[in-house]
Amino acid sequence: MESKQLLIIPILLVFLGIISRNFIFLILAAVSVILVRPDFLKIDILAQKFKDFILFNRKIIENEYRIIDGILESKDEYKAFVIVDDIPFDYRDLSNEGLRAKVISFHKVLDVVDNVDIIFRKKSIDKNKFLESLFRRAQNLRVITEADPSNEKVKNELLMIQEMIKKISEGEPPFQYIIYFVVTSPSREKALASATLLRKGLESIGIKARLARTSEVEDFITSGYIRRKEKVGFPTQIPYFTVFSIPKSPTYQIISDGIYLGKEIGTARSVFWNLEKTMNPHVLVIGPSGAGKTEFLISTGVKINTWYHIPVVFFDVKNDIKLRLRRKGIKPVILNPLIYSINLLKISENINQGIYVSLLENVISNSFRMDKYSSSILYKVITEAFSRFQEPTWNSVIEQINQLDVTEEVKIYLSKIVNKIKSVDIESSDESLVDKIEEGVYVIDLSLIKSEELKRFVIYSILVKIINKYNIADDKFKISLVIDEAWTILRSESEDYSLVADIIKRGRGYGIILMMATQNLYDLGELSDIFLENSGLLVFMNNGDKKFWSEVKRFANLSDEEIYRELSFLGRGEGVIRFIGDPRPLVVKLDTFAS
Known part of the structure; x- marks a missing residue:
């Protein structure tokens, strides 16, 4: 045979x-x-x-080995396997004192349990299977993104997976590091109890771990660990170099090219912001008076105008922006809404009338903080004015209000609001204020308007007209808008009536780069999380208030030690910057006109 x-x-x-x-x-x-x-x-x-x-x-x-529920049993000993799933921080996220405290805590956790071996394995991954799983995940994420374009978390994951696919396709072999904690005990119960104690101890310092599955223990055995008789001892400093050693920092492509932001404090590394690589081009600056917010906005806005050859429009609330620009040799075009009409009731031919009237309701409701009932009546009145008149005016809107079958109080209230609007939106047959904006630096002077309601109305109205003017579906930057003292409009935003939040969530959708500054987080109103989570660049400037920095920790990975030792003593023009999708912040000496 x-x-x-x-x-x-x-x-x-x-x-x-x-x-x-x-x-x-x-x-x-x-x-x-x-x-x-x-x-x-x-x-x-x-x-x-x-x-x-x-x-x-x-x-x-x-x-005579047997594996049951993550425990490897033999004649005289039992081994419990604990696998690390995630370490969501590294040594760069901690100050020297914080890192030292982590290392000491790590050793204390190990000291609680006897006979613990720490094993690090670099394991290869099947390239084709891994790519297949990445392609499937990317396809699912694209479907989610199309259904919900504002979901930044999904967008971030999709970008990461696309980058992984690119690297693997270029020849970089995929692999993974596996960290085992192997606890040896004389009984199964003690091994399981020790493993549970170890796992909870690791979780107390932020290391996510779990009991290994049977297949993972089998894979560990086949690697040859059990057959080895010799033991290799690690030095006591091993956690310092390994457990917290994977560096995390903002993506190199974002900070290495584009708009110059300043120099990183401590390393003197130049920091840029590449708007082409970021998913969202909007900027939000938060800090007290005198921190340098306005200077930073002016400097960055002018750079965007120079770099991308698009108009930059400054909303000047305090009559200081145009003066600062002139002192630096920049001669902006001044547009005063009391001279040039906004022409809010004029609709372009390519704009849907129903959608535009909804935007008008949004603008007026937010500007004058109207209740839903009054706002809905105003929507009906403006709709009827557009249906009755080919070119409606605010006077024709008042005519429709007088014909309403409502109480006299409602008529007076609505007429009062429309008359206020008439005082700033002067009816004119000439081209509107927004039509005058071309390539260059512009300042919309709001300093002569004393009413906060009317300031909000002008800003909102110009935003709507700009959205309609640049309503072209492409991925190009078309205009940059700079709003200092942004609390003027942000406090009025709500889920029912939101305009700025919609621009922020849509990212590049409108082709608008929106740059805003305000003094504290409370100024952002009830939609603060939307502004903070979706802004492409967040800048937090000098504030010695510990409460301020503790709130900032929600949106930037900061330690208490950093706040106590460094951030509480930042000078004028210095701040913490954070790019969207990356919690790792940078402490930067910002480049401003003042500096």
Whole structure:
């Protein structure tokens, strides 16, 4: 009988061993294969895998190992396997004192449990299977993104997966690091209790761990750890170099090119912001008076105008922006809404009338903080004015209000609001204020308007007209808007009536770069999380208030030690910057006109 035919014998023995769960058959199968075809075991890949399977089972028989619920049992000892799933921080996220405290806490956790081995394994991953899983995940994320374009978390994950696919396609082999904590005990109960205690201790310092699955323990055994008799001892500093050693910092492509922001304090590294690489081009600056917010906005706005050749429009609430620009040799075009009409009731031909009237309701409701009932009546009145008149005016809107079947109080209230609007939106047949904006630096002077309601109305109205003017579906930047003292409008935003929040959430959708500054987080109103989570660049400037920095920690990965030692003593023009999708902040000496 030929040797190939004789291979039927070990295959049969393996089958009998699996069915009967008698390992003697497996041992006989291994011996018969070696006797029949020793060369077959060396050459054929399938036979090699078959050999590994047999040797693994023989090893379990010889040593009487058994795996139950993450515990490897033998005659005289039990090994519990704890696997680390995630370490959501690294040494760069901690100050020297904070890192020292982490290391000490880590050792204390290990000291609570006896006989712990720490094993680090670099494990290869099947490239094709991994790519296939990445492609599937990317496809699912694209579907979610199309359904909800404002979901920044999904966008971030999609970008990360696309970058992984790119690196693997370029030839970089995928792999993973696996960290095992192996607890050895004389009994199963003690091993399980020690593993649970170790896992909770690790979680107390932020390391997410769990009990290993049976397949993971089997994979660990086949790696050869059990057969090794020698023990390799790590130095006591091992946690300092390993557990917290994977560096995290903002994406290099974002901070290495584009708009110059300043120099990182401590390293003097130049920091840029590449708007082409970021998913959201909007800027939000928060800090007290005198911190340098306005200077930073002016400097960055002028750079965007120069770099991208698009108009930049400053809303000047305090009559200081135009003066600062002139002192630096920049001559802006001044647009005063009391001279140039906004022409809010004029609709472009390519704009849907129903959508535009909804935007008008949004503008007026937010500007004058109207209740839903009054706002809905105003919507009806403006709709009827557009249906009755080819070119409606605010006077024709008042006519419709007078014809309403409502109480006299409601008529007076609505008429009062419209008359206020008439005082700033002067009816004119000339081109509107927004039509005058071309490439260059512009300042919309709001300093002569004393009413906060009317200031809000002008800003909101110009935003609407700009959205309609640049309503072209592409991915190009078309205009940059700079709003200092942004609390003027942000406090009025709500889920029912939001305009700025919609621009922020849509990212590049409108082609508008929106840059805003305000004094504290409370100025952002009830939609503060939307502004903070979706702004492409967040800048937090000098504030010695510990409460301020503790609130900032929600949106930037800061330690208490950093706040106490460094951030509480930032000077004018210095701040913490954070890019969207990356919690790792940078402390930067910002580049401003003043500096």
